[in-house]
Amino acid sequence: MRTDFQTPATCTNIALHNLYPGEIDLVISGPNHGRNSSAAFAMSSGTIGAALAGALSVPIEGPPSQASLHVHNMPSIAVSYGVVTRPVPEGCMEMAADIAVEVCRRLFEDWGWEDAEHKRPVQLYSVNIPLVPEHLAPENRRVCFTTLYRNTYGKLFEETDKITNDVYNPTQHRGPQPERHDGQLRFEFKPSFQKILNPDPKDVPKGTDAWAFQNGYTSVTPLRAAYGEVGAEGSGFGDKSDIGLFWDLLCLVDRVQDVTLEHEDEVEPEREQGQAELSGVGPNTSGLAIDEHGLDDELEEREHASGKVAEDGADAEPARVLDEEVQRHLRQEVEQLDAAEMQRGQLPERTNCNEG
Structure with missing residues (x-):
């Protein structure tokens, strides 16, 4: 075969x-x-x-x-x-x-x-x-x-100057001889399995x-x-439910609310308006997620007032679900509040939870 x-x-x-x-x-x-x-x-x-x-x-x-x-x-x-x-x-x-x-x-x-x-x-x-x-x-x-x-196996390869023609090619048994280049880095499989083969019995x-x-x-x-599936019960954070341990992705909103209440005299009225626009966030049956319906309703009312949304039955382009300017405004408000708290030393620097 x-x-x-x-x-x-x-x-x-x-x-x-x-x-x-x-x-x-x-x-x-x-x-x-x-x-x-x-x-x-x-x-x-x-x-x-x-x-x-x-x-x-x-x-x-x-x-x-x-x-x-x-x-x-x-x-x-x-x-x-x-x-x-x-x-x-x-x-x-x-x-x-x-x-x-x-x-x-x-x-x-x-x-x-x-x-x-x-x-x-x-x-x-x-x-x-x-x-x-x-x-x-x-x-x-x-x-x-x-x-x-x-257990673990640690280092498996050693640097070498040896040239080999055993270059993997799925359509050939042996690949072409690689060209020699000055300074080209090469490695060969040279493991040290002594501790893996003979671990200390204790x-x-x-x-x-x-x-x-x-x-x-x-x-x-x-x-x-x-x-191997590691049980989530050992994790240091998350909210328990009957279907799993869910991350609280609303911590940013909670921090903004805390800052607004604690330093109310330092927050401008328009920032408070931006905070109110974040109030349509909450859990659903599948875990914690952002509920966009409340925000959508508010945006639609704004667009009606500015003439961007046609009345029922009128011939006009479909309304945009999210106004980019409003989104940008909300993000700026959150970033400004975070920056103010980091200067006071009360808020750790945020990291992107989606990286890695």
């Missing part, structure tokens, strides 16, 4: 949807000759990527998706062998294969659920088997469910896949095809 993008994930999707649509009961990726325990390895693993692709390859409704036996879930397992010494001791591969087959069989027969209510089945599993003879022996084999050990929490590997156990880690 030839494709323009030959990756493990590509193979999974093509097999499920093009070669054997509706015929596959279980996706097994691997075995990879190298561990994929801990976040640093798992997040960059093509083996786990292929299992993720299986979990995500459930057909959506309607064409062009093909029929599938698994409408809601495609069971997928990533199998990795953790190499500890090289060359791998004799007999390790055969014993590891026996364990892998047994683990996959047991999982397929009793797949498991993400929750106690059995509402969502587990999407995929990552299995890591250490290639250590004494731990692979039938009398010593131990398998345990684990969680993913959270730093590795019990029950994680890295802990299991250190103890010679085969780890079985249930995963979902999504980046």
Whole structure:
């Protein structure tokens, strides 16, 4: 089989949807000759990527998706062998294969659920088997469910003067020789994995896949095809509701109101008018948002008075929903009030919440 993008994930999707649509009961990726325990390895693993692709390859409704036996879930397992010494001791591969087959069989027969209510089945599993003879022996084999050990990998590349022609080109196996330029910056993949491969045992929490590997156990880690969702309950701000924790995007308006009340004698009448025009702001059923209807009504009345809006039934151009001059005026008023408060040292400098 030839494709323009030959990756493990590509193979999974093509097999499920093009070669054997509706015929596959279980996706097994691997075995990879190298561990994929801990976040640093798992997040960059093509083996786990292929299992993720299986979990995500459930057909959506309607064409062009093909029929599938698994409408809601495609069971997928990533199998990795953790190499500890090289060359791998004799007999390790055969014993590891026996364990892998047994683990996959047991999982397929009793797949498991993400929750106690059995509402969502587990999407995929990552299995890591250490290639250590004494731990692979039938009398010593131990398998345990684990969680993913959270770690980092730091620096991965070193600067080099070496020229390589292995330039990636999706339509060719090898790209053209790059031209040499004085001062051109080049890097090569040269990681230092010592601390990742052999972390201090006291730093590795019990029950994680890295802990299991250190103890010679085969780890079985249930995963979902999504980046880890951190609960919003731990965030330092936001308003709780029955559907989520919402940001208060009206803090600017609240600050302006506080400034207006506290320094009423310093605020000119036209600024108070600008503050009143911001009063049409409030929450809706989907969270905190700006309610433009009150502001629109006020603007429409102004435009009627100035002759910009025709009466009902008259032949005239449609009224503009927002008057740019009024918008600019309101923004200027808010900026002036903020500037005055920052000079007094009572208001921190505002940042753009939409950046990044």
